[in-house]
Amino acid sequence: MNIDLSGQVVAVTGASSGIGEATALAAAQAGAAVSLAARRADRIEALAKKIIDGGGRAVAIPTDVAKEDEAAAFVQRTRDELGGLDVLVNNAGVMLLGPIPGADAGEWRRMIDVNVYGVLYTTHAAIGGLLEQGSGHIVNVSSVAGRRATAGSGVYNLTKFGVNAFSEALRQEVTAQGVRVTLIEPGAVATELREHNRPEIQKQMDERFAGVEKLKSEDIANAIIYAIGQPDYVSINEVLVRPTKQVG
Numbered sequence: 178m179n180i181d182l183s184g185q186v187v188a189v190t191g192a193s194s195g196i197g198e199a200t201a202l203a204a205a206q207a208g209a210a211v212s213l214a215a216r217r218a219d220r221i222e223a224l225a226k227k228i229i230d231g232g233g234r235a236v237a238i239p240t241d242v243a244k245e246d247e248a249a250a251f252v253q254r255t256r257d258e259l260g261g262l263d264v265l266v267n268n269a270g271v272m273l274l275g276p277i278p279g280a281d282a283g284e285w286r287r288m289i290d291v292n293v294y295g296v297l298y299t300t301h302a303a304i305g306g307l308l309e310q311g312s313g314h315i316v317n318v319s320s321v322a323g324r325r326a327t328a329g330s331g332v333y334n335l336t337k338f339g340v341n342a343f344s345e346a347l348r349q350e351v352t353a354q355g356v357r358v359t360l361i362e363p364g365a366v367a368t369e370l371r372e373h374n375r376p377e378i379q380k381q382m383d384e385r386f387a388g389v390e391k392l393k394s395e396d397i398a399n400a401i402i403y404a405i406g407q408p409d410y411v412s413i414n415e416v417l418v419r420p421t422k423q424v425g
């Protein structure tokens with residue numbers, strides 16, 4: 178892809194691993210200045226150093242996006258330290274699978290706090306400035322699970338269906354004023370996401386995806402860079418990317 182993001186500031190949540198890390202790196206390689214949010218400060222600081230050592234601009238901002246004040250501070254510090262904000266990639270997320278009966282309600286709260294409130298808080302902090310400047314882009318990383326509910330994934334589905342609905346409503350509110358909204362819906366990607374699940378759940382996931390060559394984080398980063406690299410009058414609203422052999 179020959180996309181030039183020089184002069185743009187791209188803020189990425191969940192930049193300490195997986196899709197967020199790959200997206201931040203790809204945006205920096207395309208010339209953007211990037212701000213990196215996640216709770217693991219050491220990981221985003223190392224990524225920022227790698228980008229800066231390679232001649233790019235980056236700032237690591239340790240952030241828990243589930244906390245409204247920290248999410249707002251991430252957006253504000255991005256503007257203060259990188260001179261503006263053009264693209265917000267709401268990528269931070271957790272996926273804690275398992276059946277609804279007998280579930281740990283704490284896991285539900287974690288998913289809703291990060292996958293839903295995390296997206297709302299950063300968007301809330303960013304959107305006023307984007308509307309004022311009459312340009313900008315919000316990219317929300319949802320999932321195939323945001324379009325298709327399955328047994329054992331109910332609350333993760335709830336959070337991602339919510340992100341889909343919110344993204345479309347937001348798009349209708351801001352697109353005529355020059356602010357673009359893109360929904361990215363990955364299928365199975367090889368990242369740390371599955372590792373936060375109980376061992377028996379990980380086993381079920383492995384069985385579900387047996388024989389499927391999973392996507393790499395870079396495949397989703399490519400889709401995000403493609404969407405944000407389009408001319409201002411082109412709005413890529415939705416991108417659904419599955420591994421070829423993923424059926425459901």
Ligand SMILES: NC(=O)c1ccc[n+]([C@@H]2O[C@H](COP(=O)([O-])OP(=O)(O)OC[C@H]3O[C@@H](n4cnc5c(N)ncnc54)[C@H](OP(=O)(O)O)[C@@H]3O)[C@@H](O)[C@H]2O)c1
Nearest residue numbers: 191193194195196216217241242269270320366368369370
């Ligand atoms: N992997 C897949 O198969 C797949 C498929 C569809 C959609 N997705 C979505 O893709 C997104 C990225 O996931 P991934 O697959 O790249 O998994 P990952 O490697 O586990 O990355 C998740 C990222 O979210 C961050 N995060 C979690 N809680 C956070 C919080 N409270 N505050 C700030 N950051 C937080 C993590 O950083 P810290 O732990 O350092 O905070 C990490 O950087 C998620 O929204 C996920 O739902 C993934």
